[in-house]
Amino acid sequence: MSDFIAVDWGTTNRRAWRVEDGRVADMMHDGHGILAVPAGGFVEAAAAVRARLGSLPMLMAGMVGSNRGWADAGYVPCPATLDALAAGLRQVADDAWIVPGVSTAEGSRGDVMRGEEVQLLGAVAAGLAPADALMCQPGTHCKWARIERGALVSFATAMTGELFALLRDHALIGATMKGTVIDGPAFREGVARSGEGDLTAALFGVRAASVLGLRDDADAAAYVSGLLIGSDCRAQVRVGETVHLLADPALGALYTAAIEALGARAILVDSHAAFLAGIIRIRELQA
Structure with a gap:
């Protein structure tokens, strides 16, 4: 070569x-x-x-x-x-x-x-990564890909990162989303809440939680991130599955936490x- x-x-x-x-x-x-x-x-x-x-x-x-x-x-x-x-x-x-x-x-x-x-x-x-794998590339537009026998056979794009940015910068709940996003109790709460299947209602709940003093506004961004990433992962990951993540350490840590909370395993690449x-x-x- x-x-x-x-x-x-x-x-x-x-x-x-x-x-x-x-x-x-x-x-x-x-x-x-x-x-x-x-x-x-x-x-x-x-x-x-x-x-x-x-x-x-x-x-x-x-x-x-x-x-x-x-x-x-x-x-x-x-x-x-x-x-x-x-x-x-x-x-x-x-x-x-x-x-x-x-x-x-x-x-x-x-x-x-x-x-x-x-x-x-x-x-x-x-x-x-192995020749048969589920792979994920988190980001503004998160890619989920199925590899079989070394070939890319199917994939799906989720607007996870873009939705977070739009909510933070333009939505009603954005005023409360000024805190940092880390893997902590608020993020894990969002991942768990994402399993209830009513994402849009859960998102409005961020506003209600702020008005009623049910959650510290400093935790709102992490909670919303957990909701979105949790919903993203639930749509693609099966219990017991291994996901190979092509991600930077910070975003990889969030996806790893969500994937493991769903009973699967994550490997950073x-x-x-x-x-x-x-x-x-x-x-x-x-x-």
């Missing part, structure tokens, strides 16, 4: 690594996501990465391949593999390619991802190591 630059280019952030002989030799991380790139500016933005990491071929994944990025790289349908992603690479310059996303559709219900597929399949390729393993394998497979 020849040396190259691997780029995880998202909406607001960008990470890039110079890979030599299959190993990371240098890296950079900045806030120059696709929203920071002006129209027609991706060639110049890529040149800036090369100025920092070297004049090498570039293999990119993430929202850079969306219709708001450098070019629409399309989607590979489930079941998806690293081989299929390599076969679907979109060339955008003489020495630059974008990995396609993955899609799934069943009747009128569909879903899409960009960038997460490299992490998911890379985790399996690196031995960080290094998402950056998973991405690198996936994109290096795609580079090896590149025609």
Whole structure:
């Protein structure tokens, strides 16, 4: 495999690594996501990465391949593999390619991802997760993925993080959601309450609890987070199941607490190591 630059280019952030002989030799991380790139500016933005990491071929994944990025790289349908992603690479310059996303559709219900597929399949390729696994990538839009025999066979996206932000910034209960979110009694209470099946009523209950003095407002944000994450996990996780989490430590701790409260097990996976393993394998497979 020849040396190259691997780029995880998202909406607001960008990470890039110079890979030599299959190993990371240098890296950079900045806030120059696709929203920071002006129209027609991706060639110049890529040149800036090369100025920092070297004049090498570039293999990119993430929202850079969306219709708001450098070019629409399309989607590979489930079941998806690293081989299929390599076969679907979109060339955008003489020495630059974008990995396609993955899609799934069943009747009128569909879903899409960009960038997460490299992490998911890379985790399996690196031995960080088994070939048959339930995997979760918490975040603004939380991804739940089923891996079977090393292939991504199905997935679902939950707007968990976005809903929390919308409630905090724009909803009636947002005025009370100013405290920190940690794994504690309030968060665990929210996870437990999420099992009662009336999420919207439970959310309004945050307002009532504040008015009646039933809960300290400092605990409201953690409680709401527990409600949302608990509901998210209940929709996907079965008792006794193992979930491989590709998450940062803080968010991973919250999901671990919720998953364990539901009688399942969580294992944290290094998402950056998973991405690198996936994109290096795609580079090896590149025609």
